[in-house]
Amino acid sequence: MGLSEDPGTDQAWASCPNNSAEDVDAAVEDSHAAFEEFRKVSSRQRAKWLLKWYDLTTQARDDLAQIVTHETGKPLAEAYGELDYSLGFLWWFAGEAERIQGTVSVPAAPNRRLFTIKQPIGVAAALVPWNFPVAMVLRKVGAAMAAGCTMVVKPSPETPISALVLAELARRAGVPAGVLNVLTTDLENTPSLSEALCKHPLVKKVTFTGSTRVGKLVATHCAQGLKKLTLELGGNCPFIVFDDANLDQALDQLMALKWRHAGQACITANRIYVQAGVYDRFASLLKERTSALVVGHGASADTTMGPLTTPRSIDKAVAQVEDARNRGAQVILGGKPLTSQKGYFFEPTILSGMTEEMQISQEESFAPIAALYRFETEAEAVKWANATSMGLASYAFTKNIDRMWRLLENLEAGMIGMNTGACSRETHPFSIFANPADRTGNQSAAESPFGGMKESGYGKESGKDVAVNEFLVTKTGTLTIEGQY
Numbered sequence: 001m002g003l004s005e006d007p008g009t010d011q012a013w014a015s016c017p018n019n020s021a022e023d024v025d026a027a028v029e030d031s032h033a034a035f036e037e038f039r040k041v042s043s044r045q046r047a048k049w050l051l052k053w054y055d056l057t058t059q060a061r062d063d064l065a066q067i068v069t070h071e072t073g074k075p076l077a078e079a080y081g082e083l084d085y086s087l088g089f090l091w092w093f094a095g096e097a098e099r100i101q102g103t104v105s106v107p108a109a110p111n112r113r114l115f116t117i118k119q120p121i122g123v124a125a126a127l128v129p130w131n132f133p134v135a136m137v138l139r140k141v142g143a144a145m146a147a148g149c150t151m152v153v154k155p156s157p158e159t160p161i162s163a164l165v166l167a168e169l170a171r172r173a174g175v176p177a178g179v180l181n182v183l184t185t186d187l188e189n190t191p192s193l194s195e196a197l198c199k200h201p202l203v204k205k206v207t208f209t210g211s212t213r214v215g216k217l218v219a220t221h222c223a224q225g226l227k228k229l230t231l232e233l234g235g236n237c238p239f240i241v242f243d244d245a246n247l248d249q250a251l252d253q254l255m256a257l258k259w260r261h262a263g264q265a266c267i268t269a270n271r272i273y274v275q276a277g278v279y280d281r282f283a284s285l286l287k288e289r290t291s292a293l294v295v296g297h298g299a300s301a302d303t304t305m306g307p308l309t310t311p312r313s314i315d316k317a318v319a320q321v322e323d324a325r326n327r328g329a330q331v332i333l334g335g336k337p338l339t340s341q342k343g344y345f346f347e348p349t350i351l352s353g354m355t356e357e358m359q360i361s362q363e364e365s366f367a368p369i370a371a372l373y374r375f376e377t378e379a380e381a382v383k384w385a386n387a388t389s390m391g392l393a394s395y396a397f398t399k400n401i402d403r404m405w406r407l408l409e410n411l412e413a414g415m416i417g418m419n420t421g422a423c424s425r426e427t428h429p430f431s432i433f434a435n436p437a438d439r440t441g442n443q444s445a446a447e448s449p450f451g452g453m454k455e456s457g458y459g460k461e462s463g464k465d466v467a468v469n470e471f472l473v474t475k476t477g478t479l480t481i482e483g484q485y
Helices: 021-038 043-059 061-072 076-099 133-147 160-172 190-199 212-223 247-263 276-290 311-326 378-385 401-410
Strands: 002-006 011-016 103-105 112-120 123-127 151-154 180-182 203-209 228-232 237-241 269-275 330-333 349-352 369-375 393-397 415-418 472-480
Touching: 002 061, 002 160, 011 160, 021 123, 021 151, 021 180, 021 190, 043 061, 043 076, 043 133, 043 160, 061 076, 061 133, 061 160, 076 133, 123 133, 123 190, 133 151, 133 160, 133 203, 151 190, 160 180, 190 203, 190 212, 203 212, 212 228, 237 247, 237 378, 247 269, 247 276, 247 369, 247 393, 269 276, 269 378, 276 330, 276 349, 276 369, 311 330, 311 349, 311 369, 369 378, 378 401, 393 401, 401 415
Parallel strands: 123 151, 123 203, 151 180, 203 228, 237 269, 237 393, 269 369, 349 369, 393 415
Antiparallel strands: 002 011, 103 112, 112 472, 330 349
16 A cells, blocks of 8 residues: 655655556556447547546545645645646646547549548546646546546645545446546556556556656657657746836736745746846845745634645755855755754745855756846847746746736746746635735646746646647548539
8 A cells, every 4th residue: 555645744644556567457457348338438528527527526625735745745725726727727627628620621633532530549648747636637537538538647745635536526426337447556656657657558648747857767758659749847937027028017926936835836936137227126025025935724713824745955045045155145044954843844935145156046946945136138048038948937027018028928937927827727815825806827727838947847738729639639531522503
């Protein structure tokens, strides 16, 4: 049995099956047998199952929020936010199930007609991260089911319980056996189990969310079978504030974006570029607001920032802060682990005077570290923002519409937040994070295509047409018509 540990206490609180690579074949065979029937089910029936799953998950919202908090460490209010965000995927894909369409056209050759139809690709495998364990399962499974595919989900070893609960709710919703299978495992078995899933001949599609390093390994495994693949990988996201920006607006958005889940999101602000004219004021205001954060166990009503999810994340944060300090950065807030509490806690940290050669400039942080960079010109900001191998999301704050349009086209990222840093429709309940009028955003939502460029991956999740298409194959038919018109 595998153990699930609470990062806020460093104590095991639940157990689950510890599957290995030897268990993959049975799960995939079961999913393939289910696919042979599920592919023939009407789109209306698939939509009904998704909506029933939506209803049951909504009813289980309180229990699921507690599970997410104890699995990931995020504050309970953030866990509720993730659930509300996640439910949008079931609702959206229920509608998309009935909007899968082919085409008919007249080709250049005479007496012919050209048809295309779209069909489900087959069994899909989903490798899911720990930072948004409910959202990532529902975003992937919702699209697969809408397309008519079955799916085997391998959740992260840190967050297996939420995936198992979602599968049980799907069963109660009437989703046929085998349409959604879950293989939980531990850290030791994860690489071999994942490889076996990717290489299984009956798996026709793989979707992975996680680090760029592991994404490259997944792509290598899938290349052997030429499998269709979606990769949503790491981010080193710039957050650019110009002199003419509304600083309160920018700070509201940065507070929600930077400290949510203790900075453990792929689209969080990793590098914060502030124009020289407002740099000192912005840094002072950010320090003032950040000092009001209450760090503690996610289940506590007073907590506004929880722990890191894994102990190895603390080691990385310590190394990044020390590297920045040794290269001349100033630590103006925090900077070290919180040893006064059990669990994996790190102080909300602000670094000033950052430069491009520091580790945080080159790699994803995934910790509560706000790194501030001073810039002079737009061209300088764009150059530095793009000076990374990754390209998931970028954020820009300015009231100059001409500049904003240039940034939309010039920033190398799959998603651009324009005067918004809110990364989803979830709302943060604490007034220190955002004014009520500024809590919404559409950087990530069921109707918005999600995905990056460069080493942040390829393919899209969510959004109209594109997400479901990742689970479809297009078949072309050509008809020759005899006789005269």
